[in-house]
Amino acid sequence: MRLTTKGRYAVTAMLDLAIHRDQKSVTLADISQRQGISLSYLEQLFSKLRKHNLVDSARGPGGGYRLSRSADEITVAQVISAVDESVDATKCQGMKNCHDAHACLTHELWEDLSDQIREFLSNISLAQVVEKRMKEFTREANLRPVEYATQHRMESHVAHHR
Numbered sequence: 001m002r003l004t005t006k007g008r009y010a011v012t013a014m015l016d017l018a019i020h021r022d023q024k025s026v027t028l029a030d031i032s033q034r035q036g037i038s039l040s041y042l043e044q045l046f047s048k049l050r051k052h053n054l055v056d057s058a059r060g061p062g063g064g065y066r067l068s069r070s071a072d073e074i075t076v077a078q079v080i081s082a083v084d085e086s087v088d089a090t091k092c093q094g095m096k097n098c099h100d101a102h103a104c105l106t107h108e109l110w111e112d113l114s115d116q117i118r119e120f121l122s123n124i125s126l127a128q129v130v131e132k133r134m135k136e137f138t139r140e141a142n143l144r145p146v147e148y149a150t151q152h153r154m155e156s157h158v159a160h161h162r
Contacts, residue, residue: 005083010045014079018126022031025064057086072127087117
């Protein structure tokens with residue numbers, strides 16, 4: 001099972017809005033620059049996010065986008081669903097025709113996994129993701145330069161020998 005680029009980019013862009021919630025509105029150009037997502041792709045995603053009432057838009061000078069409600073009221077699952085992304089680990093996209101016209105032996109296993117993933121994403125708000133990332137960012141920033149350099153060398157060494 002893979003979450004496609006569409007779902008990942010939508011969540012990333014919404015997290016960017018959540019991080020910059022103190023601004024009146026955020027332009028797609030700013031999100032594009034900060035997150036490395038093409039402007040045209042963001043326009044497509046935000047059209048869907050707006051239709052699902054996850055973002056509000058303002059036109060004109062100082063215009064842009066902002067979250068339609070608090071980041072703790074928007075779940076990752078809502079964002080993924082809004083851009084027509086599905087979280088499905090089954091081979092047959094839940095149609096139960098993975099083995100000819102019938103469900104394969106492992107269909108129920110993958111269907112249960114899909115349900116668990118959906119439940120997990122439904123219980124995580126944008127605010128929770130931002131908070132966790134900010135804690136990690138703060139922890140990294142508080143490492144002394146020598147500790148950081150040593151940790152980085154060790155991680156590079158481990159990655160090289162895998």
